[in-house]
Amino acid sequence: MTMSNIQNVTVVGAGLMGHGIAQIFLAAGYQVSLLDPNEDVLSQAPTKIAEIFQLFGLPSDALTRLSTFTDLAQSVANADLVIEAGPEKLAVKRSIFNELAKHTSKDCILATNTSAIPISDIAQGISHPERIVGAHFWNPPHLVRLVEVVQGEQSSLAVIATCIELLNSVGMKSVHVKRDIPGFIGNRLQHAMKREAIALVSAGVCDAETIDDVVKHGFGQRLAVLGPLEQSDLVGLDLTLDIYKTLFPTLDNTSQPPALLEDNVANGRLGMKTGQGFRQWTPQSAEQVKQNLRNFLVEKAKQQLS
Numbered sequence: 441m442t443m444s445n446i447q448n449v450t451v452v453g454a455g456l457m458g459h460g461i462a463q464i465f466l467a468a469g470y471q472v473s474l475l476d477p478n479e480d481v482l483s484q485a486p487t488k489i490a491e492i493f494q495l496f497g498l499p500s501d502a503l504t505r506l507s508t509f510t511d512l513a514q515s516v517a518n519a520d521l522v523i524e525a526g527p528e529k530l531a532v533k534r535s536i537f538n539e540l541a542k543h544t545s546k547d548c549i550l551a552t553n554t555s556a557i558p559i560s561d562i563a564q565g566i567s568h569p570e571r572i573v574g575a576h577f578w579n580p581p582h583l584v585r586l587v588e589v590v591q592g593e594q595s596s597l598a599v600i601a602t603c604i605e606l607l608n609s610v611g612m613k614s615v616h617v618k619r620d621i622p623g624f625i626g627n628r629l630q631h632a633m634k635r636e637a638i639a640l641v642s643a644g645v646c647d648a649e650t651i652d653d654v655v656k657h658g659f660g661q662r663l664a665v666l667g668p669l670e671q672s673d674l675v676g677l678d679l680t681l682d683i684y685k686t687l688f689p690t691l692d693n694t695s696q697p698p699a700l701l702e703d704n705v706a707n708g709r710l711g712m713k714t715g716q717g718f719r720q721w722t723p724q725s726a727e728q729v730k731q732n733l734r735n736f737l738v739e740k741a742k743q744q745l746s
């Protein structure tokens with residue numbers, strides 16, 4: 441399947457991620473079928489998609505190319521590409537992919553938006569596993585451009601190349617993850633930083649607010665335009681090596697979830713939803729953070745569109 445053969449895209453699961461992914465392909469001119477067994481979720485999806493078009497100040501007539509389904513076989517009848525965004529449970533994903541394999545041609549590309557399940561586990565026992573890949577969008581997919589295209593043990597390189605080309609053509613920034621490892625690339629980087637952040641708070645070096653200040657007002661300011669390895673090249677690898685000789689032996693390297701996190705969860709300190717996590721929250725302060733994030737991402741996405 442080459443990119444030019446792809447005309448019909450089916451998104452399986454119309455929840456948080458699925459409706460945003462559907463909007464991306466509608467905006468790019470594709471015929472989109474959206475499937476969800478939950479009729480309430482499915483019936484709300486067109487309105488939510490229309491709201492994304494409004495957010496960007498775009499007309500929502502693209503919705504005429506959207507069809508919604510509760511029946512999987514019908515939803516993939518003409519599919520050239522399926523993106524699965526169903527529940528993050530291996531048994532459910534395997535059963536969805538079994539059905540997809542039964543009702544699609546062997547050339548139809550089957551991609552999963554799993555956050556953490558190995559692609560090879562989902563593809564196990566499914567016919568033509570070479571057309572199964574990961575397509576890990578970030579939340580919200582219509583505002584965060586990255587998609588990690590993950591190569592499972594049996595994924596074909598031609599299918600990976602088609603996915604990357606297609607996703608780039610619809611305005612995403614797709615990258616090739618060459619091994620099927622937990623957390624792919626982005627989540628491994630993100631959580632490596634959080635491991636050290638939690639260790640610093642646990643050791644009494646600073647409080648959680650200070651961690652957030654250091655990232656937001658320090659190196660976080662430049663991360664959107666200067667990646668970590670670019671930054672090493674910028675300052676020089678000789679300096680980087682000298683720093684690491686002192687720093688690396690002192691960095692946290694525990695392999696279990698941190699005790700502070702376990703303790704917070706065991707005591708119901710789950711974050712904004714309970715008013716306390718690593719930091720304390722009121723409904724107003726939590727809403728302010730969410731609003732700031734939304735405004736920032738919308739502004740950035742608008743700049744990229746213009």
Ligand SMILES: NC(=O)c1ccc[n+]([C@@H]2O[C@H](COP(=O)([O-])OP(=O)(O)OC[C@H]3O[C@@H](n4cnc5c(N)ncnc54)[C@H](O)[C@@H]3O)[C@@H](O)[C@H]2O)c1
Binds near residue numbers: 454475527532536579
């Ligand atoms: N939420 C995130 O931040 C995020 C980010 C990246 C990836 N993901 C991944 O994307 C996937 C979807 O996550 P979400 O946050 O959109 O979840 P969600 O719960 O909002 O949506 C999942 C949808 O799947 C539907 N569903 C249930 N059983 C189904 C079935 N058998 N066939 C088809 N659909 C079914 C549900 O009705 C629901 O609407 C998960 O694999 C998740 O790990 C989520």
